[in-house]
Amino acid sequence: MEQGSDIIIFFGRFHPLFLHLPIGFLALGFLMELLSRKDQFSYLKPAVGFVLALGALSSLLTAVLGLMLAQAGDYGEDLLFIHKWAGILLVVFAFAAWGLHYKREKKPLIQIQRAYTGTLSVMMLFLAGAGHYGGSLTHGSTYLTQYMPDTMKKLAGIPVEEKGPKLIENLDEAVVYVDIIHPIMEQRCNSCHNASKKKGDLQMHTPEALMKGGENGAIFEPGSAAESEMIKRVHLEENHDDHMPPKGKSQLTDEQVLLLEWWINEGASFDKKVAELEAGDEVKNVLLTLSDPNANKSAVEILLAEGTTAIEEEKLNAYVNEGIAIKRLSNEDNWLQVTLYRKDSVDAILTRLAADFPEQITWLDVKDTKLSDKGLAEVGKLKNLTRLRAEKTAVTDAGLANLQGLTYLESLNLYGTSITDAGLAHLSNLPNLRRLYAWETQVSREGAAAFMETSGNLDINLGYEVNVLDSTNVEVKPIAVSN
Amino acid sequence: MSKRIDLTSEYQYRELQSRTRRHFIKQCTTGLGGIALGSLLGCGRSNSTNTQADIEAFVRKQVPHFAPSAKRIIYLHMAGAPSQLELFDYKPELAKLDGKDCPQSLLEGKKFAFIQGVPKMLGPQAEFSPRGNSGMMVSDNLPHFSSIVDDVTLIKTMHTDQFNHAPAQLLLQTGSPRLGRPSMGSWVTYGLGSENEDLPGFMVLVSGGNTPDAGKSVWGSGFLPSVYQGVQCRSEGDPVLYVSNPSGIDGNLRKQTIDAINQINEKEYKEFGDPETLTRISQYEMAYRMQTSVPEVMDIKDEPEYIHEMYGTEPGKTSFANNCLLARRLIEKGVRFVQLFDWGWDMHGVAEREALDTGLPIKCKPIDKAMTALVKDLKQRGLLDDTLVVWGGEFGRTPMQENRGGKEWPFKGRDHHTEAFPVWMAGGGVKGGFTLGETDEIGYYGIQDKVHVHDLQATILHLMGMDHEKFTYFAQGRDFRLTDVSGKVVSKVIA
Structure with missing residues (x-):
């Protein structure tokens, strides 16, 4: 996608602000329409048209801003496509519902009434769809289900992940990128740099994407961690604008930084095994904890960490x-x-x-x-x-x-x-x-x-x-x- | 018209008439004070019938967030800020620049306390060699210290926000450059209590002929109850002012006096519920017990001769060496936090005493001997394992020679510098023979592993088992922390 001009992106960034308006107005309009059919809420009737009008107009504004934001190109094509069209169709159906409502008020024909109710329902589906895929674009597609209880996940057919980092069984045979580096990036980087979301035009979920780099070019220099953009940014003060992961997101641990630096210093290979790379004592100690978290601890440390029986x-x-x-x-x-x-x-x-x-x-x-x-x-x-x-x-x-x-x-x-x-x-x-x-x-x-x-x-x-x-x-x- | 009333009603009527606004406010404070006591005691129940027992039970219950590696702290603060370039930061490149004009790039946007215009660079005024198994570079000014480097973590890249002594000392010791915050020792004793009922949990010893520039607020308790404020001891005369009996008063009479005062205070507390009254009661009790405990612990005459030789102590004098020995004795007795201040490190080079090539070696000699003896003595007593010793100033000194008044001075001195200064720590769960951080070629900026003052505070609290982000006190409408709103535990120094 070609880069839009700055002013377009500037306005585009109001999309996340305005999008809450059509969600609120249209959902309210829908609710008022349903309720007003009961006698006790019939007083709502005269206001439905006004609320739908607000919803339709604000959805149009939001959609326009959304198209502007898409110019920035920070987002994955596939999810963006779904979100974009769900949004556009939402606008169409919102105006249709408004129009039909107007017509029904003029001529209360049963056909118009039916078309109106149907349109309103389809509009709500697109509202839910556009909202959901928009959320996935911003927060990542696993955001909603990450903390779902395991039993619910099973019911919903979502794969249940094992808790904690997976331990490596045979350290020497482990492939450094696949078994060590990629899991770190999955944990700390890929929620913003993945297949569907590419902040700074950077994706980090595959070797190809890593080598391609972002809008400022390469993110690492094989052989020199100190010269690598991603490592430089990790070491910036947390308050610095360029610090990664951004302030507020969970940060890399010292051990994870050490492993990333080691991997880059050793040539950033995507297929070499642990045994094939040179490792200093410090790195070795950290590597050992990947197959046994207690590797560097004394028997006493393990005992104290395990805890003891309850006290009366x-x-x-x-x-x-x-x-x-x-x-x-x-x-x-x-x-x-x-x-x-x-x-x-x-x-x-x-x-x-x-x-x-x-x-x-x-x-x-x-x-x-x-x-x-x-x-x-x-x-x-x-x-x-x-x-x-x-x-x-x-x-x-x-x-x-x-x-x-x-x-x-x-x-x-x-x-x-x-x-x-x-x-x-x-x-x-x-x-x-x-x-x-x-x-x-x-x-x-x-x-x-x-x-x-x-x-x-x-x-x-x-x-x-x-x-x-x-x-x-x-x-x-x-x-x-x-x- | 006049209505007959019975005696009881008349009493109630008169009672109500006599009530004034003053009574109302009095009783309000009882309520508010009760709430305050609840928070002081760390539980919802406040039992004013047995105040002393409540305080003692609270003090004993204080438990850290997680298992600590240090139980006690001795903080050796070199007030005035020693020059890192003559002690711990070896900069051969700076020697080559000696006498040359300071490049503009180092001066732009900088504030100095005294440097004006373009100063000259000043090469290191001491020789360095690698010491111990770790090869830590230490100058010849510290020959004794060189024998304990393998027990020490040296942080070369401390930095601070303040370039004047008082605010920098406050920032280091209280977490804020302005007055009014509790000091590190107050926080620690507030969180962990004392291990000795007869001595205060936080004691302060001062040497070098002067109190620190920031005054006694560097060991103040700020908004914490004043029972947690540091108690200053003198190594000359009465160790604690007015702790001994006035002439003509014997111990018995003294005890009776204190008991009577405490009874009045307890009544006062029951009426007003001010937690500061509790502090006052416990301080009277403590003061009475200190009449025997303090002279005992402060009398170093009973130490064997070789200990005096090791530290360089002379009983009856005020010196850093005496204070080091006292610190060990206090720590042995279960005092939680011993704070030493030694004044006289502010070497600007405006007098011979302040010259880095002549004054500093003289200043270093007794300090080096005593601080090294302290670490060794703690070690042979098995105390170094869980006692953290911290040494450092409030900031560092410039690689430029000071040119106060825009002129050249005959003595070699350096100005205040906030960007890089050293702190060393020993024992209490820190690594031995470890150097953290690197400064640039002239020791001007930290270029790797910079440690802010708040990071050091966070690390010290961490070693004591406290999470600096959770360790808060509610005052003036909000929660306060020693580390204010920043600080990160420097995990690299932890063994």
Whole structure:
């Protein structure tokens, strides 16, 4: 379609404003005509002609504006064709209905009455049709049904899509464009750049359309994401007029941007597989999440994200009323964090907590309290504990034996206790232990080093060594070097 | 004509006669105050019979939107704005331009605080080298800091809207360049409460010989209840002004006095229902408990010698080093937000003390040592995992030499600059050994991953488990946020 002049498009853009008038007037006219046939609404009769006249005239104006807007060429031909002709026929039938109404008023013949009623009904069909296809042009053809409940979709014969992004089974064999890039564009770009709607004269739903580009030419430079128009626009400030997706629409995630950039940098091939392209660590990590959303998460992160069983609120409130600092980790799950203080009778409280919330307590802070090995035995029953702060307490090597079942324990703070190298042995079976604080204990450099060797990802902190060099300079070096 | 009335009716009649507009307004405030208390307590039920317990229960119930990675914050604000070009932003290209006229393109449409006409470019006044395993470029002004770069996320591309100290400090700390908004610490303690009943949730320590240019409003509570305002502690004399007993008054008498005042206040509250009365009651209680808790936590004399050597602290003095050590002690006690301000970074080059080649290294020395010691000390205590340390100024400095009054100055200084400045963060769930963002060849503009002040605030709240868009307070007819109407969480810095 040839480009219309600016002034035509300027007026054309009033189409979406004026189109509401004929919808309202004609629907109102139709309704008034039906109602006025009943005695109690007969007073509406004299106004029907006026309303139909308004409807017919405003539909003509709207249609003219619509034809002007079509000059912009932002829209797909097929849907536009249907919408255009439905609109034109609507105008014809609206005038016909008005005319017949006028005639009927002059000469109330039964033929005219019938022709009038028929015309009015057909007019309403075209009104619905023009309205619906117009909506599809603006919002995309799936707009209306996207959030339809699945059961209704089945009844209406609309294919039910699976929730969430589809996972890729064999990552190496996946075709980058088909399995990764196209789904991103479907999700974020194609509602405005598709077969039926082409904003900025750009379609993005097929490789051919992508390569063709939009009204400003190519949208990507194979091999250089930084030089690619679509990537440049993604990185503009959200308030910038050229930012894509436009402000208010759902935005690309950082991971999606990274994948788009990677695909373009690697030549923007439409048929290469993942294994055939070079990928840095960052990209690899994101790619892994496409086949397994938990790929880069630790066992502890997965546990916390899964959540835990519900809490009995009365029990929780009882502790709160007693003045014990227990509360949820967040408002969106049931994980609990507990902090006890020197004033609390820690061992006794822990016995009750272990009985009431064995699965929910995940952070426990009993630092600098009267905690004993007996209390630590209760701590050992909190099976989903991930962080334990027991520094500056009277716990001993023997007490640590109670922690052996804490599969998810990730961080353990024992600084300022009397534990020794022998105590570490009890911790050797904790698969998720990542951080152990053992500064100011009897744990030796050698003992810590040997223990770290056996457990791959563990970092033992033995504090820092402070050497005074002169009156103003000191050297502060870590005692144990993490692996 | 005169109608006989019985005693009860006469009483009612007289009662009604004695009612004045003043009574009506009084009772209205009870109603309005009750509603306000309802929102303060976060629930529809307000129980004025047990006000203190209500406050404490509320404080304990404060739960974040989602699981936090940081539970506490230490914010080290370098008031005056340190020069990024002598500390964190390595610009060898700028050295080549040293002494040349600044190109017009950098001056057009710009406002500067002091630069006039065409200034000269000023090369970096410090040597840089790559540090740690990550190879982060840090200048020789920060030798200690260079040993913790692998625990630190450095954002090089912060930018702000304000080029004068006070508004820029307000924008950074309260989200608005004008007075009247609650500070970050107030928001955080309002949202999450304190973990220690004997100390305020938000404490402020000031060093460098001056309070920040924006005054005490940078730790004010704005329209939030004033219980959330920062409490300033001094490292000299009484740590909190008037917290100790006046001479001749012992603890018992003090307690009785406070109890009596609180009884009156509770009556006052029952009558008027003003939530500020509740604040007042809880502050009296808190002040009494602080009489023992504050001197205990503020007395650094009981720290071992090697800790003093590590930080460079001297008990009884006011210094940034002392404040760093105090910050650690407060955090250990469960204080939610410790705000440090250190004054004296505004190096315009109009005096020797303000010269980047001579004054800055002297200024840096104790700061570098103390801030590094703080991070290391938190780390060895296992506190760095869930304590977020943030360091930065309110803006950056120009790659041009300042020419105040249109003339050349004998000392090398730089003017205020809003487009690019650094902030580093450590612990609390941020990446270690990570640099975000890149500036152009002279450090004038951020060219990649720019982070606005509101983005930083959104990120800090996010790390504390708060969604900055949902974390609002209704005041003056609308909901307010720390991040105003913008801000985006910088997910790249989150580990």
